[in-house]
Amino acid sequence: MAAPERQDYVPALGTIKEVRRLTDLEKLFKVELPDGLGLDHRPGQFVQVSVMGAGEAPLSISSSPTRGPHLELTVRKAGKVTTALHRLKEGDRVGIRGPFGSFFDVERFKGRSLLLIPGGLGLAPMRSLIQYVIDTRDLYRDVTVAYGTKCPEEILFPEEIEAWQRTSGLTVRQTVDTCSPSWTGQMGLITTLIPPLEIEAGTIVVIVGPPVMYKFVILELDKKKVPHENIVVSLERYMKCGVGKCGHCTIEHLYCCLDGPVFRLPEIEHLRGAL
Ligand SMILES: Cc1cc2nc3c(=O)[nH]c(=O)nc-3n(C[C@H](O)[C@H](O)[C@H](O)COP(=O)(O)OP(=O)(O)OC[C@H]3O[C@@H](n4cnc5c(N)ncnc54)[C@H](O)[C@@H]3O)c2cc1C
Ligand code: FES
Numbered sequence: 001m002a003a004p005e006r007q008d009y010v011p012a013l014g015t016i017k018e019v020r021r022l023t024d025l026e027k028l029f030k031v032e033l034p035d036g037l038g039l040d041h042r043p044g045q046f047v048q049v050s051v052m053g054a055g056e057a058p059l060s061i062s063s064s065p066t067r068g069p070h071l072e073l074t075v076r077k078a079g080k081v082t083t084a085l086h087r088l089k090e091g092d093r094v095g096i097r098g099p100f101g102s103f104f105d106v107e108r109f110k111g112r113s114l115l116l117i118p119g120g121l122g123l124a125p126m127r128s129l130i131q132y133v134i135d136t137r138d139l140y141r142d143v144t145v146a147y148g149t150k151c152p153e154e155i156l157f158p159e160e161i162e163a164w165q166r167t168s169g170l171t172v173r174q175t176v177d178t179c180s181p182s183w184t185g186q187m188g189l190i191t192t193l194i195p196p197l198e199i200e201a202g203t204i205v206v207i208v209g210p211p212v213m214y215k216f217v218i219l220e221l222d223k224k225k226v227p228h229e230n231i232v233v234s235l236e237r238y239m240k241c242g243v244g245k246c247g248h249c250t251i252e253h254l255y256c257c258l259d260g261p262v263f264r265l266p267e268i269e270h271l272r273g274a275l
Helices: 080-087 120-135 158-165 211-223
Strands: 007-021 026-032 046-051 055-060 071-076 093-100 114-118 143-149 170-176 204-208 231-234 262-264
Touching (some): 026 080, 055 120, 071 120, 120 158, 204 211, 211 231
Parallel strands (some): 114 143
16 A cells, blocks of 8 residues: 655644553654554654644654554653653554655665664664664675663663574674673673674664764774765754754754755764764
8 A cells, every 4th residue: 555645744643552661761652644554764764743732753763664554663751742752552642744854775785784883762763774674684794783871771672682683694782881780791882892893894884872972983983994985874953843944953054854864974074063
């Protein structure tokens, strides 16, 4: 069945089919659109989600289109809209506009090794790409996920990560900044995951995480001589309209909602305030 026309201004009414607690701050919402239609989204895109009486917020789509027409949203309770969303239950309705923005260019990734570096909530958009890559596994060479969180309690999708580890040709490396005695894994900043990696020529590196992370991860990749044209980043900016009208999300001449959120590093690294 064809995807419905993209909703730029008029929200489609989605129904929450499942709510799953992920951590103290994050919940996963599975949302279905009317008639079981999908949005035909691509990994890396986002939707504007509205909650009646609270407002609207941009949220990445955390699920891959290869997993079905529904949308999964990983939502951190941050303020007015996301707190209202956290109060919703199965059967409740939300407004959905989109999908918006640029996406991970999986066509260009074909035949390459991939190094995917999500930090913290950066796993929300990255999960869509990871699921996509797993579902089209034969198209890529080695895939490595290097995931860092502040502490073990903030790890999103631990059971899925275990399943990813069992995928042939996919390796997950994890670290936490600080840990409780029960944590037996690696401790240190996400940058400590990079030096031991063997990054073959042509590897595409994708980075999504908090603003502070990009500069230091890129410095480590520079030491490994990864060309910047092979580095892809997804950036977060304060957004309102999501469709290039309000100007809230600009990085110099670029609109993060239209030209981004996914950029090739050379497109933005020279722009003031981009990273
Ligand atoms: C493209 C994109 C994708 C995103 N994907 C996700 C996602 O998958 N999951 C998720 O939980 N969040 C995501 N966010 C962030 C999310 O949009 C904000 O947390 C949300 O808009 C906050 O709305 P609120 O009404 O709950 O908070 P508000 O009451 O508006 O604000 C709470 C606090 O958060 C700050 N804030 C609001 N928006 C942003 C922002 N964009 N960046 C930094 N600080 C902000 C405010 O300044 C304030 O301090 C994404 C943002 C963008 C731009
Ligand atoms: S959010 Fe309005 S122009 Fe980008």
